[in-house]
Amino acid sequence: MEELDLKELFNLFWNKKLQIILIVLIxxxxxxxxxxxxxxxxxxxxxxxxxxxxxxxxxxxxxxxxITATDITINSNLVSTYSELVKSKNVLSQVIxxxxxxxxxxxxxxxxxxxxxxxxxxxxxxxxxQNPEYAPRIANETAKVFIQKVAEFYNINNVHIVDEAELxxxxxxxxxxxxxxxxxxxxxxxxxxxxxxxxxxxxxIKTAEEIEKYxxxxxxxxxxxxxxxxxxxxxxxxxx
Numbered sequence: 001m002e003e004l005d006l007k008e009l010f011n012l013f014w015n016k017k018l019q020i021i022l023i024v025l026i027x028x029x030x031x032x033x034x035x036x037x038x039x040x041x042x043x044x045x046x047x048x049x050x051x052x053x054x055x056x057x058x059x060x061x062x063x064x065x066x067i068t069a070t071d072i073t074i075n076s077n078l079v080s081t082y083s084e085l086v087k088s089k090n091v092l093s094q095v096i097x098x099x100x101x102x103x104x105x106x107x108x109x110x111x112x113x114x115x116x117x118x119x120x121x122x123x124x125x126x127x128x129x130q131n132p133e134y135a136p137r138i139a140n141e142t143a144k145v146f147i148q149k150v151a152e153f154y155n156i157n158n159v160h161i162v163d164e165a166e167l168x169x170x171x172x173x174x175x176x177x178x179x180x181x182x183x184x185x186x187x188x189x190x191x192x193x194x195x196x197x198x199x200x201x202x203x204x205i206k207t208a209e210e211i212e213k214y215x216x217x218x219x220x221x222x223x224x225x226x227x228x229x230x231x232x233x234x235x236x237x238x239x240x
Contacts, residue, residue: 012195012199013192013195016195016198019191019194019195020188020191020192020195023187023188023190023191023194024184024187024188024191025187026187027183027184027186027187027190028180028183028184028187030183031179031180031182031183031184032176032179032180032183034179034183035174035176035179039173039174040130040173041130041171041173041174042128042129042130042171042172042173043128043129043130043131043132043135043168043170043171043172044126044127044128044135044168044172045126045127045132045135045136045139045165045166045167045168046124046125046126046127046139046165047124047125047139047140047142047143047161047163047164047165048122048123048124048125048161048162048163049122049123049124049125049143049146049147049159049160049161049162050121050122050123050159050160050161050162051082051121051122051123051158051159052121052158052159052160080116082123082146082150082159083114083115083116083123084114085146085149085150085153086112086114086123086125086142086146087109087112087114088149089105090149091142091145091146091149092105092108092109092112092142093105094145094149095108095138095141095142095145096108098141098145099137099138099141101134101138108138111127111128111129111138112125112126112127112138112142113125113126113128114126122162125139125142125143125146125165126139127139127142127165128172128173132167132168132169133167135165135167135168136164136165136166136167136168139165140164140165143161143164143165144161146159147159147160147161
């Protein structure tokens, strides 16, 4: 394919504008069909936990509710450990038993995500399920069991619930506006590639300027296209 300047490139796309628009519209329709008909709605609810002061349990020498620099350092180091503990077999099996839900530990582990909020002592436990009512129940119960296990394993009470999980009314994996934009962009890329490839494969000469450009010879004359049959029909019609 010969190199195209900006003007020729603009004219090329302008002449193919209907095909480009049609391809983009087709991809938008495909995107809507995919998200509506083939995507299973999933609902996500999350609860937030805070690592606060290391309050010792009853029966120990002393208790404290104040937060010291040592507590902050300890809590920061424990964030990653706690994040893994939330998804441990010990915690998840207890959650399943408490709620009496029909789900195995591996499946539940896949539906739970634990995120440590950057530069904070906050941990977010998010649960995603097909049933919107299950997600907040599992998230809140996981948080409660996790707090109990921390007290059991570390013998401290330094984890507190900040925000409990609430029922989500909107699917977390479906965003029609976002999907339409993505599929429209894909359609535009496909349309541009189609136009460029079609132009590359088209070796016909359409104008006198192309003859001069490709063959480096001047065009001395050109014969215009004339519709002889149409002209004769008009003359015959006038004679009648």
